[in-house]
Amino acid sequence: MRIVKVRLGRRGYDIRIGRELLGQVGAWLREKLPCDKAVIITNPIIDRLYGDILKRGLDKQGYKPLLLMVPEGEEQKSLDTAAKLYGGMQAARADRSTPVLALGGGVIGDLAGFVAATYMRGLPLVLLPTTLLAQVDSSIGGKTAVDHGPIKNNIGVFHQPALVVADILTLPSLPPIEVSNGLAEVIKYAVIRDKPFFSLIERNLDKIRSFDSIVLEEIIVRSAAIKAAIVEKDEKDAGLRNILNFGHTIGHAIESASDFRIKHGQAVSIGMVSAAVISNKMGIFKAKDLARLKKLLLAAGLPVAVPRLDMARVIKAMEHDKKVRNGRIRFILPRSIGKVFIADDVSFALAIEVLERNNEEG
């Protein structure tokens, strides 16, 4: 097992990464959080796969965990579902010392995190991420949220977990598209912060995609360490954390203009290529690096070309999301592989041209 620390003073925590960790959560809970009850929030698919391993470990430590089941799907990240969970916790007489264990991907983590943050003004949260995206991204940094109306993550609060346990043996059951989805964020970390990491992903992509546990552990540790370091410097998203939005300006617009048919990681992949093309047209990002980035994304099973969408909707979503001022828009652009910068003055017309020309350079 490897440990990445998130150093946030009293709100700091460990991210434990490795194999066969779910069964040890009960013992770690006993060490860390004296309590007699625990609540598990999960969905039926994940419970069927990994619930028993977790529950056996909790039973051994004398916990009688209450299982609160949420149906599958992003639609469950809602105030309605949160209200049902509050009801379940009341019925079980959960109190301020009762830890909430979120077993699942980012949907379960964001929802259970929101409930843990708000029920009785905050219970300890233990995140047990079971998707690659959740292990490298959503479980780190304390953002919790539910969606509201058409707006994703509209209602939320910062609530750092007490512990994150990423058991890589949960990953082989993921559908390939979910692996690609997580890889988009992994590749994002390498482009914003770490060129040798980018080469490591290039060299080991086949092993990652076939769940080689040594390689997987390494890429999750390095990704988590990059996100943790950024979160430590900017816990509440006031500055540096912005660079994590590389690929997300256009990515979010594509997601929403496709009515979320295009998944987040796919949209971010397209958005990273768009940002790289914009930077290349501004004379900054080299054509050779652009080709390298596209090649790696394609090999990771991700799209690089802009899909056929109502371009007016994409543009509107970008205008709405990012507040275009005087025809200029803020972008996180790559300078080279491993370095990004915040560009406040990208011409909106250039961004649209890149999209309309389907991310082709030249």
Ligand SMILES: NC(=O)c1ccc[n+]([C@@H]2O[C@H](COP(=O)([O-])OP(=O)(O)OC[C@H]3O[C@@H](n4cnc5c(N)ncnc54)[C@H](O)[C@@H]3O)[C@@H](O)[C@H]2O)c1
């Ligand atoms: N809080 C943050 O900082 C943050 C960051 C990024 C994304 N998010 C949020 O995360 C969510 C997306 O998370 P996600 O990509 O993990 O998707 P997800 O939670 O929807 O999981 C994807 C699918 O995989 C299934 N699944 C989960 N683990 C599995 C396993 N081990 N084996 C087989 N199937 C499994 C799920 O039931 C689901 O169908 C979005 O709601 C997004 O807004 C939050």
Ligand SMILES: [Zn+2]
């Ligand atoms: Zn993202």
